[in-house]
Amino acid sequence: MNDFSVEAIGLTKYFGDFKAVDNVSLTVPTGSIYGVLGPNGAGKTTSLRMTLGIIDPDEGSSRIFGARPQSVRHRIGYLPEERGLYPGMKAREAIAFMGALRGLDWSEGRRRAATFMTELGLERVIDEKIRKMSKGMAQMIQLIGSIVHAPDLIVLDEPFSGLDPVNQERLEMLVRRERDRGATVLFSTHVMAHAERLCDRLAIIARSQRRFEGTVDDARSLLPMQVRYTARADASPASIAALLPAGAEPRGDSWFFPIEDADVEPLLARITGSGLGVAGLSITRPALHDAFVHIVRQVDASFDADAGTDAVEEALA
DSSP states (O other), X not given: OOSEEEEXXXXXXXXXXXXXXXXXXXXXXXXXXXXEEOOTTSSHHHHHHHHTTSSOOSEEEEEETTBOGGGGGGGEEEEOSSOOOOTTSBHHHHHHHHHHTTTOOHHHHHHHHHHHHHHTTOGGGTTOBGGGSOHXXXXXXXXXXXXXXXXXXXXXXXXXXXXXXXXXXXXXXXXXXXXXXXXXXXXXXXXXXXXXXXXXXXXXXXTTEEEEEEOHHHHHTTSOEEEEEEOOTTOOHHHHHHHSOTTOEEETTEEEEEEOGGGHHHHHHHHHHHSSOOSEEEEEOOOHHHHHHHHHHHHHHHHHHHHHHHHHHHHHO
C-alpha cells in the first residue's frame, strides 16, 4: 500500500495576473487526518480543487492513490466549500442520492443514511425535507452524503463553518471514526481549535504559499514555552528580577517570560535554591493558534517589507 494517499507537487494557479496558489506541495499519509490551515483567501480551496483534479493547475501535478484524480473519483468523498442540496428532497433520499452518484446502491444508501443519522443524534430529521432544516443541519446532511459510500479519501473544505458547537462536536467525532475505519481525511480550516484536536499532520498556507508542514507539536515548538512565576509575598521585586532571565516582565504579583526546553531544569534549580519560595509556577507550551499567528505575521511582515522596497525602487526609477 502506498504510504501517501495524496501527493500534490508544485501546484500553481493564476487567475488573470493574480497568483492564487504558488508552488504548493501536499503529501498526505494514508490513514491520517491532515489539515490545510490558512487565513481566508490564502489559497486553501484552490489548492484542494487542483489536488482533486476539479480545476487544472497551471503548473504542478497531483496523484491520488498513485493515480490521476479523475480515475479514482469513486474512492473519494468531497464536501465543497459551496454547499448545495435539492431543497425538496428528504434527508434520507438526499444522502442516498449523493451515494448513488458514487456507485452506491440506492437501497443501501438509504439504509446507511438512517444508520449515520441515528448514530449522530439526527434521527428526528431522517424524513424531513431539506428546505425545512437549518443551514447547519443541512450541512450535516451533505457531509453524511459525501461519505456514505465509505470512500478511502475524504476531503472536506471548511467543514466546520456554519455549524453550532454541538454539530461541530458531532463532526469531529465523525472525522475520527472515519480515520479509525481506515480512511484518509484531508480538510481545510482557518479555525485552529479543530485542527489542534484532530490533525495528525498539517500544512499552513499564507499568501498563496505553503509556509509550514509537520505535526501540531512541530508547529507549537516554533515558539518557546511561557513561564508564569509568583514568589513569596515578602520577596522583593529586585531580588526576583535578579533571579529570572532578562526580559522577564512583572504583571500584578507574577512574572512572565519565555523559556526554551533546555533551560527549564536550570531555572527550577535556581528558583528552589534562591530562598524566594514558590507561591505559583506554571510552564505552558504555546497553542497551535499562537504558532499559526506567528507564522502568518512573519509572512505578512516580509510581504509588506518587499512591497515597501518595490515602491521605493519605483519612485527612484
